Amino acid sequence: MGSKTALVTGITGQDGAYLAELLLNKGYVVHGIKRRASLFNTDRIDHLYQDPHVENRNFILHYGDLTDSTSLIRVIQQIQPDEIYNLAAQSHVAVSFEEPEYTANSDALGALRILEAVRILGLERKTRFYQASTSELYGLVQEIPQTETTPFYPRSPYAAAKLYAYWITVNYREAYGLYACNGILFNHESPIRGETFVTRKITRAVARIKLGLQDKLYLGNLDAKRDWGHARDYVEAQWLMLQQDTPEDYVIATGEQHSVREFVQLAFGEVGIEIGWEGQGVDEVGIATSGLSRAVYGKYRNPVVVAVDPRYFRPSEVETLLGDPSKAKRQLGWHPKTSFRELVSEMMREDLKQAEKDELCRREGYRTYDYHE
Ligand code: NDP
Ligand code: GDR
Numbered sequence: 001m002g003s004k005t006a007l008v009t010g011i012t013g014q015d016g017a018y019l020a021e022l023l024l025n026k027g028y029v030v031h032g033i034k035r036r037a038s039l040f041n042t043d044r045i046d047h048l049y050q051d052p053h054v055e056n057r058n059f060i061l062h063y064g065d066l067t068d069s070t071s072l073i074r075v076i077q078q079i080q081p082d083e084i085y086n087l088a089a090q091s092h093v094a095v096s097f098e099e100p101e102y103t104a105n106s107d108a109l110g111a112l113r114i115l116e117a118v119r120i121l122g123l124e125r126k127t128r129f130y131q132a133s134t135s136e137l138y139g140l141v142q143e144i145p146q147t148e149t150t151p152f153y154p155r156s157p158y159a160a161a162k163l164y165a166y167w168i169t170v171n172y173r174e175a176y177g178l179y180a181c182n183g184i185l186f187n188h189e190s191p192i193r194g195e196t197f198v199t200r201k202i203t204r205a206v207a208r209i210k211l212g213l214q215d216k217l218y219l220g221n222l223d224a225k226r227d228w229g230h231a232r233d234y235v236e237a238q239w240l241m242l243q244q245d246t247p248e249d250y251v252i253a254t255g256e257q258h259s260v261r262e263f264v265q266l267a268f269g270e271v272g273i274e275i276g277w278e279g280q281g282v283d284e285v286g287i288a289t290s291g292l293s294r295a296v297y298g299k300y301r302n303p304v305v306v307a308v309d310p311r312y313f314r315p316s317e318v319e320t321l322l323g324d325p326s327k328a329k330r331q332l333g334w335h336p337k338t339s340f341r342e343l344v345s346e347m348m349r350e351d352l353k354q355a356e357k358d359e360l361c362r363r364e365g366y367r368t369y370d371y372h373e
Contacts, residue, residue: 003058007079009033009066009114010087014192015132017044019085019235024048024059026239031079033064033071033088044192066110067102073117080123083242085130086114089162092196093136096158097315104161111165115172115180124178128242131169133182134162135227135253135321145324148184148251155316166249173247181241183234186253186323189343190231191350198260199228202267203347207355209305210271212293213362216305220312222261222284225320229254230338230346240332253323254336263344264306270348275306282308 006023010016011032023030034042042049042061050057062078064071066088076084089107090096096103111131118127138146139155154160166182173180193200198219208214229252237252261277264286268275273291277284286306288296296303328334338346358368 003027003029004082005029005031005079006083006085007031007033007076007081008085008087009064009110010089010132011061012041012044013087013091014044014190014194014231015087015188015235015238017048017192018190018231019087019238020045020048020059022235022239029058029060031060031062031075031081033075034061035065036063066106066113069113069117072113073120076114076117076123076127077121080121081127083128083130084114084118085132085238085242086111086165087132089132090158092194093156093158093318094312094314096156096161100157103157104164107158107161108164108168112168115168115178118178119172119176124176127178128247129169129172129178129180130238130242131165131180131182132238133166133169133184133249134159135184135186135251135323136318137163137166137184138321139318141320144320145253145255145322146251147324148249148327155318156314159318170249179242179247181247182249183238183241184249184251184323185234185237186227186229186251186321188229188231188234188252189347191347193231193347198224199263199344199347200351202260202264203344203351204354206264206267206271206273206348207351208358210273210292210352211355211359212296213355213358213368215303216307217264217286218307218309218312219260219264220309220314221317221319222264222308223259223319224317225257225259225322227253227255227257227321227323228263228340228343229336230343233336233338237328237332237334240328240334244332248331250328250332251323251325252328252334253325254340255323255325256340257320257322258340266341266344267348268305270345271352273305282310284308 136159140153205217
């Protein structure tokens with residue numbers, strides 16, 4: 001049997017990059033859909049890039065967009081994939097309140113467009129489909145911990161769009177016999193996590209504060225609790241779901257929960273900065289009690305390195321999420337390999353390297369990127 005062919009939407013994203021690498025290591029020919037941008041947006045997969053002028057490539061990118069059926073049908077027709085991983089999405093919960101219609105178009109209808117493309121092209125018996133579903137479906141949680149049977153209660157336009165995608169995936173499985181699965185993945189992070197998600201925002205800021213490139217980290221809800229795992233472990237589960245005899249839906253999580261405040265504390269601890277907390281609610285601040293340079297302590301007696309900014313509060317918040325991955329452990333043999341502490345440590349290490357480069361550039365008189373979100 002020749003090598004399998006996979007199509008990954010969202011290949012330029014965090015999960016797309018890890019999954020592409022995993023599939024290439026397993027001998028797949030990997031096709032990815034990327035959308036057109038005014039700048040190159042392939043940083044995360046540049047190490048996998050192959051010159052289009054070379055023959056027999058096993059990593060091939062196509063332009064396309066989840067909001068454009070024509071591009072999806074064309075690419076799927078050309079590739080005739082054995083497996084499709086639908087990872088593309090407007091994936092930021094807070095942004096979905098600002099762009100609800102676009103979020104519904106890409107995240108809800110995008111999944112439908114791919115499923116229909118498979119059907120229109122008569123690939124129902126050939127092509128297996130993975131949908132990137134999310135713990136955000138549980139929203140206002142109805143049961144702790146959350147399992148495959150916990151009722152959903154979405155709390156954002158993002159979650160409502162993903163709810164449609166979840167059910168349309170189930171429906172195409174039941175109506176047309178498609179091998180289609182939902183992975184209900186809890187938050188997973190990595191050094192290549194988008195900079196505006198809370199974990200990466202924290203590790204990036206902590207590194208920059210340590211090196212004197214930034215004074216303060218502004219955050220929203222410090223009490224939010226999440227079940228955080230490593231993206232590298234979670235893409236393994238995505239692949240496993242498409243290798244079974246029957247298609248089913250699975251919760252992927254660590255079964256352990258931490259607050260945003262704990263994440264902050266641990267991240268600062270990684271670079272030897274100790275934090276004391278003062279105040280409450282919007283007035284809560286994190287004060288560095290040791291570990292900053294003498295110059296900083298000379299300037300401020302009590303350097304406030306963390307402050308709450310209500311602009312990061314969400315119109316309706318998901319306060320707490322905790323997953324139960326027992327089914328995935330039992331049926332897929334999947335286990336999370338990276339502990340919370342290792343995750344924070346790895347992210348801090350990589351962001352420190354980046355901050356060191358920025359610091360060097362600044363010292364040598366080059367402008368560096370100072371954008372904070
Ligand atoms: P990212 O935001 O890092 O990546 C999203 C990808 O989707 C990017 O490649 C992006 O392209 C692409 N994309 C966005 N809109 C479109 C569009 N209209 N057409 C085509 N491509 C588009 O997300 P993650 O890698 O973290 O997550 C992968 C998937 O898993 C997403 O669907 C997300 O909602 C879901 N998910 C993520 C979890 C997590 O904790 N990471 C947990 C549960 C679910 P570009 O690079 O051009 O922006
Ligand atoms: P989430 O991730 O909304 O869970 O969605 P995010 O990291 O954005 O937020 C986690 C929690 O932290 C709180 N928070 C902040 N969040 C951000 N982004 N910025 C802040 O400054 C900040 N301060 C506090 C949030 O309120 C929230 O409670 C992610 C995405 O990857 C989704 O695509 C995915 O479906 C879910 O995880 C599972």
